[in-house]
Amino acid sequence: MIASMNVQTYNLLMSDLGITEKRILCGMGYYDDVAPEYIITATAEFLKLADKNADLKVGFAEYSAEQIQLTRSTVSISGYTFNVGKIIANHLKGAESIIVFAASAGEKFDKWIASQFNANEQLYGYIADTIGSEIVESACDWLENFLVAKFEGIDWKCSNRLSPGYCNWNVEEQHKIFALLPDNFCGIKLNESALMKPIKSISGIIAAGREVRKLDYQCNICNLEHCYKRRKDKNLE
Amino acid sequence: MEILEKLSECIEYGKSNKEFKHPPHLVGSDGASELTAIALSQGISPDDILKKGLMTGMNRIGEKFSTGKAFIPNLLISAKAMYAAMEHLKPFFESGEAKHKGTMLIGTVAGDLHDIGKNIVKMVMEGDGWKVIDLGVNVKTELFLENLNKTENCIVGLSALLTTTMLNMEETVREIKKFNESIKVFVGGAPLSEEFALKIGADKYFADPHSLTKYIN
CATH class of the missing domain: 1.10.1240.10 (Methionine synthase domain)
Structure with missing residues (x-):
């Protein structure tokens, strides 16, 4: 039994997320460069098919000030201590509430991606895989907007979303994230290596509070050279 | 021509x-x-x-x-x-009329199920004239060793996408080198670096497949 009094989950549709073909093409690397017509056409077709294969779920458990303890490099939430490191601890400064969240594109989506690869169509598999990554990121964008709106009324602000595996936060701590969420939350299970199944899933935390500030991701001091967040500030719209 | x-x-x-x-x-x-x-x-x-x-x-x-x-x-x-x-x-x-440049054993290490990067390396290596034996994902050290026993003069490519599973590379590299120190072991994957590769005893890290083919050629 988890200690949060506020647990919510939402089923989303692709239409709620407004994912554009351009976003998928950017996800495959085509920011400034024009993708070959064949790839643009295949991406458009797969984006339509993705809608039939996605079972998008996003949700969170909210932990209040008395359940949180923050130091310069750790945060304890309801008795679970996370060694988040200084970068992430800085994002959490002023937290009066921490939202532990997860989102998933669902098992059917994983199977759809695998079916493309198994049919020996590496390009189609890769496009489906990229769409999966982008839709689950978009579901988290949706959640961030939802939380901003929720806290706006009491004049609280939200941090960026922060996940184990990024900004020097050990991915193994994902086990503790899921200990703070109900079992099988959004249909996600973890393996021993802290790999989420379905693969197209994200988990993490968001801080909220009067003094919380939304800081930029500090990619210049993180050692994850090939992280997608480095590309995130590029204009996708 | x-x-x-x-x-x-x-x-x-x-x-x-x-x-x-x-x-x-x-x-x-x-x-x-x-x-x-x-x-x-x-x-x-x-x-x-x-x-x-x-x-x-x-x-x-x-x-x-x-x-x-x-x-x-x-x-x-x-x-x-x-x-x-x-x-x-x-x-x-x-x-036997045409010959491969050599053989590469490739796999994503134990605990990790990501295979896109590994598959791309495989394709590029095949395009470069290598025979590639793909052991798949979640490959335990024993499976690498079993295949090394059956394959002469090969190089090994290890892939990992998670900071947890990249640690499993260390054991695999150690056992491969124990089996035969002269076997070249190359590693790749988003969270890795040259520093990490050398620390675990691998021969080199590559950020992309083309750098690998350039190096081994």
Whole structure:
């Protein structure tokens, strides 16, 4: 039994997320460069098919000030201590509430991606895989907007979303994230290596509070050279 | 030879066959499959087709990829064209008339299920004339050793995408080196670095497949 009094989950549709073909093409690397017509056409077709294969779920458990303890490099939430490191601890400064969240594109989506690869169509598999990554990121964008709106009324602000595996936060701590969420939350299970199944899933935390500030991701001091967040500030719209 | 130049262009742009309507400037022309068949019928050796056609095309797209002028989808359609050509060369490799540069054992390490990066390395290596034995994902050390026992003179490629599973590489590298210290072990994957590769006893880290082929050639 988890200690949060506020647990919510939402089923989303692709239409709620407004994912554009351009976003998928950017996800495959085509920011400034024009993708070959064949790839643009295949991406458009797969984006339509993705809608039939996605079972998008996003949700969170909210932990209040008395359940949180923050130091310069750790945060304890309801008795679970996370060694988040200084970068992430800085994002959490002023937290009066921490939202532990997860989102998933669902098992059917994983199977759809695998079916493309198994049919020996590496390009189609890769496009489906990229769409999966982008839709689950978009579901988290949706959640961030939802939380901003929720806290706006009491004049609280939200941090960026922060996940184990990024900004020097050990991915193994994902086990503790899921200990703070109900079992099988959004249909996600973890393996021993802290790999989420379905693969197209994200988990993490968001801080909220009067003094919380939304800081930029500090990619210049993180050692994850090939992280997608480095590309995130590029204009996708 | 003009036909091999055309073939390399088909590989570079991913023109698998005549029916495939890509790239725009080659629509309606013969693709990699037809050109390879024609080249063989003209008596061009499988070795020349491989080196001057397929490898040249794969090198060009690999170079574009490593300099940010092409992306994974471009590599994948090039690899598909390369496979279409390789179908015609397969009998010559089987008979021994054409020879691979060597053999690579490749796999994603234990605990990790990510395979896109590993598959891309596999395709690029095959395009570079290597025989690649793909052990799949979540590969335990024992499976690498079992295959090393059956395969002479090979190199090994290990992939991992998680900071947790990259730690499993250390044991695999250690056991491979214990088995035979001269076997070259190369590693790749988003969270890795050259520093990490050397720390765990691997021979080198590569950020992209083209850097690997350049290095081993």
